[in-house]
Amino acid sequence: MKSESLRGYSLLSPTLLAMVLGLAMPLVVLITLSFWIQDYLDFIRTFSLKNYTDFFQKPIYIKILFKSIRMSGLVTIATVLLAYPMAYFIAFRVKHNKLVWLILITVPFWTSYLLRVFAWKIMLGYNGVINSGLLSLGILSEPLEFLLYNPTSVVITLAHAWAAFAILPIYVSLEKIDRSLLEASRDLGENVFMTFMRVTLPLSLPGVIAASLLVFIPTVGDYVTPALVGGPRGIMIGNIIQSMFGKALNWPLGAAISVMSMITVTLMVCLFIWGTHNFRKRVA
Amino acid sequence: MEAIMKKEDIIEQLATGQMSRRQFNKNLMALGATMVMMPLGSHMTQAASTDHPTVFTWEGWEIPELHKAYIDKHGSSPNIAIFADEEEAFAKMRAGFKVDLTQPCTYKVPIWYDAGIILPIDTSRLSNWPDIITSLKTIPGTVINGQQYFVPTDWGQTSVVYRADLAPEYVNNETWGILWDPKYRGRLAMADSLIDGVMVAAIYIGAKNPFNMTDDEVAKTRAALKEQLPLLRFYWGSSSEMEQAVAAGEVVAATSWNDGYTKLKSEGIDVKYMNPKEGAMTWVCGFCLMKDHDPAKLDKIYDYLDAYMSVESGVYEIVEYGYGHGNAKAFEAVSPDKLKALGFSTNAEEMLASGIFQAPIENEPALQAMFEEVKAGL
Amino acid sequence: MKNSPSFFKPDGLLVYAVLYLTFIYLPVLFLPLFSFNDSTYITFPLKDFTLKWYDKMINSPDMHEALFNSIKVGLTVAILSTILGLLAAKAVTRYRLRGRGPLVSFIMIPLVIPEIILAISLLILISQAEIPLSLWTVGFSHLLLCIPFSMLILISRMEGFDRSLEEAAMDLGENAWMTFWRVTFPIVLPGIVASLLLTFTISFDEFVLAFFLSSTDPTLPIYIWSSLRFPTKIPAILALGASIFIISFFVVSFSEWVRRRGVKLEPTSRI
Numbered sequence: 001m002k003s004e005s006l007r008g009y010s011l012l013s014p015t016l017l018a019m020v021l022g023l024a025m026p027l028v029v030l031i032t033l034s035f036w037i038q039d040y041l042d043f044i045r046t047f048s049l050k051n052y053t054d055f056f057q058k059p060i061y062i063k064i065l066f067k068s069i070r071m072s073g074l075v076t077i078a079t080v081l082l083a084y085p086m087a088y089f090i091a092f093r094v095k096h097n098k099l100v101w102l103i104l105i106t107v108p109f110w111t112s113y114l115l116r117v118f119a120w121k122i123m124l125g126y127n128g129v130i131n132s133g134l135l136s137l138g139i140l141s142e143p144l145e146f147l148l149y150n151p152t153s154v155v156i157t158l159a160h161a162w163a164a165f166a167i168l169p170i171y172v173s174l175e176k177i178d179r180s181l182l183e184a185s186r187d188l189g190e191n192v193f194m195t196f197m198r199v200t201l202p203l204s205l206p207g208v209i210a211a212s213l214l215v216f217i218p219t220v221g222d223y224v225t226p227a228l229v230g231g232p233r234g235i236m237i238g239n240i241i242q243s244m245f246g247k248a249l250n251w252p253l254g255a256a257i258s259v260m261s262m263i264t265v266t267l268m269v270c271l272f273i274w275g276t277h278n279f280r281k282r283v284a
Numbered sequence: 285m286e287a288i289m290k291k292e293d294i295i296e297q298l299a300t301g302q303m304s305r306r307q308f309n310k311n312l313m314a315l316g317a318t319m320v321m322m323p324l325g326s327h328m329t330q331a332a333s334t335d336h337p338t339v340f341t342w343e344g345w346e347i348p349e350l351h352k353a354y355i356d357k358h359g360s361s362p363n364i365a366i367f368a369d370e371e372e373a374f375a376k377m378r379a380g381f382k383v384d385l386t387q388p389c390t391y392k393v394p395i396w397y398d399a400g401i402i403l404p405i406d407t408s409r410l411s412n413w414p415d416i417i418t419s420l421k422t423i424p425g426t427v428i429n430g431q432q433y434f435v436p437t438d439w440g441q442t443s444v445v446y447r448a449d450l451a452p453e454y455v456n457n458e459t460w461g462i463l464w465d466p467k468y469r470g471r472l473a474m475a476d477s478l479i480d481g482v483m484v485a486a487i488y489i490g491a492k493n494p495f496n497m498t499d500d501e502v503a504k505t506r507a508a509l510k511e512q513l514p515l516l517r518f519y520w521g522s523s524s525e526m527e528q529a530v531a532a533g534e535v536v537a538a539t540s541w542n543d544g545y546t547k548l549k550s551e552g553i554d555v556k557y558m559n560p561k562e563g564a565m566t567w568v569c570g571f572c573l574m575k576d577h578d579p580a581k582l583d584k585i586y587d588y589l590d591a592y593m594s595v596e597s598g599v600y601e602i603v604e605y606g607y608g609h610g611n612a613k614a615f616e617a618v619s620p621d622k623l624k625a626l627g628f629s630t631n632a633e634e635m636l637a638s639g640i641f642q643a644p645i646e647n648e649p650a651l652q653a654m655f656e657e658v659k660a661g662l
Numbered sequence: 663m664k665n666s667p668s669f670f671k672p673d674g675l676l677v678y679a680v681l682y683l684t685f686i687y688l689p690v691l692f693l694p695l696f697s698f699n700d701s702t703y704i705t706f707p708l709k710d711f712t713l714k715w716y717d718k719m720i721n722s723p724d725m726h727e728a729l730f731n732s733i734k735v736g737l738t739v740a741i742l743s744t745i746l747g748l749l750a751a752k753a754v755t756r757y758r759l760r761g762r763g764p765l766v767s768f769i770m771i772p773l774v775i776p777e778i779i780l781a782i783s784l785l786i787l788i789s790q791a792e793i794p795l796s797l798w799t800v801g802f803s804h805l806l807l808c809i810p811f812s813m814l815i816l817i818s819r820m821e822g823f824d825r826s827l828e829e830a831a832m833d834l835g836e837n838a839w840m841t842f843w844r845v846t847f848p849i850v851l852p853g854i855v856a857s858l859l860l861t862f863t864i865s866f867d868e869f870v871l872a873f874f875l876s877s878t879d880p881t882l883p884i885y886i887w888s889s890l891r892f893p894t895k896i897p898a899i900l901a902l903g904a905s906i907f908i909i910s911f912f913v914v915s916f917s918e919w920v921r922r923r924g925v926k927l928e929p930t931s932r933i
Binding site: 338342343344363364365366367368372375376379380381382521522523524525527528531532547551 | 785
């Protein structure tokens with residue numbers, strides 16, 4: 001037992017070392033900063049809860065944090081739901097050149113993110129593909145303005161940008177499923193849908209969870225997409241944090257907002273894992 | 285590209301199980317070796333230029349054409365590090381990034397001075413200093429305790445660029461007010477910054493000194509920004525974003541620098557650049573000598589400054605970028621017709637005198653927080 | 663196809679796959695389109711056909727340098743983070759570790775922590791240690807960011823992995839390395855491929871960490887981000903994006919073609 005733990009740790013140690021080296025300090029900095037106060041260019045280095053009281057008292061931060069979580073939640077649901085059938089297709093239907101399919105899915109994402117945001121502007125913009133198309137078909141007489149520069153366009157752009165992050169983990173876990181289980185289930189007279197619900201879906205759940213986390217967590221803190229396609233009302237918590245460290249020059253408040261946003265995201269993630277865990281137990 | 289191909293092949297062979305283990309080990313070793321060598325390679329090229337100073341600047345102002353004399357003298361450009369906004373550059377330097385020269389705009393100089401990161405510049409070491417436009421030498425905030433902390437090299441205007449074909453009623457009535465015109469709801473854009481955005485609102489409400497407002501004026505500015513929010517298509521973060529939208533007709537009017545106007549015009553778009561009755565803003569950028577500079581490189585640092593301030597660089601900047609340059613003689617070297625086409629009056633001093641110089645903003649963090657709240661819909 | 667368990671109507675799924683690929687590719691395909699358009703501004707209607715942006719792209723050494731910096735960092739990070747992620751995932755799924763929960767959460771922190779904070783604190787740490795900024799420091803920060811991605815993917819692959827397979831191999835006298843090589847590795851291979859692809863993509867696109875932790879050699883996102891100020895530079899960047907896209911597409915197709923030929927010629931060479 002002890003030697004097993006030891007072996008485990010020795011395998012884990014290089015990763016852990018890199019992480020401790022790179023993370024311990026940022027965490028300490030983050031937490032310490034959040035209890036200091038910005039005074040013009042200096043910090044007042046005495047313990048204070050001012051930033052946290054600011055966070056709870058001024059409506060802006062909580063409002064935007066929840067808006068970001070709602071938007072990321074939408075992005076995650078859309079991305080994972082859309083990606084699942086695709087991953088399923090590659091795992092079960094593609095026979096010989098799976099890797100080609102995987103790379104086919106990743107290739108669009110090697111064309112820099114900023115360029116893809118531009119591409120979405122071309123699609124959704126005032127003179128964009130959708131508007132021009134609808135205008136020339138005579139469906140519209142005036143271009144639609146609501147396609148771009150609002151929270152919806154942020155969700156669409158993000159759902160596109162993170163597609164590969166959802167497909168790959170789901171594919172990986174589907175690929176792991178023992179095919180004989182599926183055949184057994186069918187031999188037992190289960191129909192297609194029931195087999196999927198009782199065998200495939202529960203067994204692929206680790207992948208779905210991984211995909212959801214990989215999409216949800218980073219998108220909550222994204223600030224580039226909202227800044228570029230979000231318009232005046234599309235900003236997210238990442239933009240606020242970014243501005244605290246840049247333009248607004250209030251690192252401690254930025255740190256406190258980050259801590260609160262990290263805590264909230266972690267709670268959401270725990271809730272999600274607990275939920276899927278229960279689901280898995282119920283199905284099993 | 286070769287690198288990508290290599291990786292693809294290896295994954296490919298691995299995935300299909302074609303590669304023997306020995307082959308895999310070999311490839312792994314080769315990859316490991318290249319991995320180690322590649323970053324080292326770039327390190328070596330960097331090591332070769334350690335005798336050059338490092339200049340931390342905006343993309344576009346680092347090009348060889350703007351410091352040709354330096355290259356002629358020292359064989360190559362200095363080391364260049366790029367930033368996309370001054371606040372991030374400031375955060376990076378405060379966190380420990382050491383450079384020799386930076387290129388901020390005037391309104392940042394007092395804060396950088398207060399932060400203790402800049403040093404006075406010895407203008408007697410700059411042969412082009414006497415030719416610098418006089419009014420630029422003494423912009424408030426850049427001369428501290430009688431010492432010059434800033435060498436002005438680039439300037440331009442912040443005003444409104446608008447589509448004359450789409451908003452013809454403003455052609456003879458140029459005002460910042462177009463950015464609050466409900467007729468163009470959803471077709472307007474503002475810069476996402478204090479200096480080029482919030483200050484516009486301050487000028488619009490008639491603040492006596494937009495850069496040092498009374499509480500009442502701040503409240504009025506906030507109200508104006510709130511009123512404007514539903515009218516805006518977006519706040520622009522990069523000028524190309526704004527120019528794209530104006531070119532497409534998606535946006536009818538936007539705050540812009542004069543180069544944006546020049547570029548739109550040259551693409552054949554029917555735009556005009558306002559000389560608003562409330563006054564346009566003038567921005568001035570230039571160089572600061574950093575406290576962390578390497579004293580051994582001081583001669584080269586001054587050579588770089590001097591090269592940038594030369595008539596030759598100035599002409600390039602005026603003609604190619606549509607910005608103003610600090611060297612008065614550079615304006616004399618460009619034909620009056622060309623200047624007119626670029627939107628400059630032939631007398632740079634006169635043009636500078638007509639605008640509102642962008643100054644350091646009092647209580648900047650509070651104003652920024654206010655701006656964030658407005659953007660959040662509060 | 664006959665024996666394959668296809669649960670949906672076969673055509674429905676194929677149609678979906680095609681539609682989905684269209685969704686992923688459609689916006690990206692506009693990059694090549696506009697890279698041939700003779701206008702600085704990326705708007706409809708299209709103007710004349712031109713190759714001048716490609717000419718500009720070929721003649722901008724800064725862009726090439728940024729591109730190669732990004733590829734270097736991306737490859738290094740993808741390989742290292744996958745190796746570290748693999749070791750960690752194995753440790754976590756294979757052995758009963760004391761304190762497993764907190765350890766895994768600790769490794770996942772880079773996912774939650776805002777990048778700007780990671781960037782600034784790492785910069786403080788690195789400058790305190792008097793390590794000069796370079797692509798190495800960018801790479802290290804990307805490694806921190808990528809390990810959680812690798813690990814999550816690989817854990818989901820290894821979870822529920824049948825340990826008895828490894829034990830059987832050990833009983834047959836294989837040493838630990840050979841057991842890993844012959845039993846574990848082939849099973850986790852799809853996870854490894856997915857991890858390599860994802861982490862390369864992350865590093866290749868990452869901006870905030872790269873900005874704070876790079877010195878005088880920019881990565882491609884830094885180059886593009888700072889070029890946004892100049893609309894005249896954007897078409898050349900589109901040309902670059904289009905080229906990356908077309909070349910990777912070509913490389914993938916080519917290697918697939920080589921593989922198929924290889925299979926035909928030497929069917930026994932497969933292990």
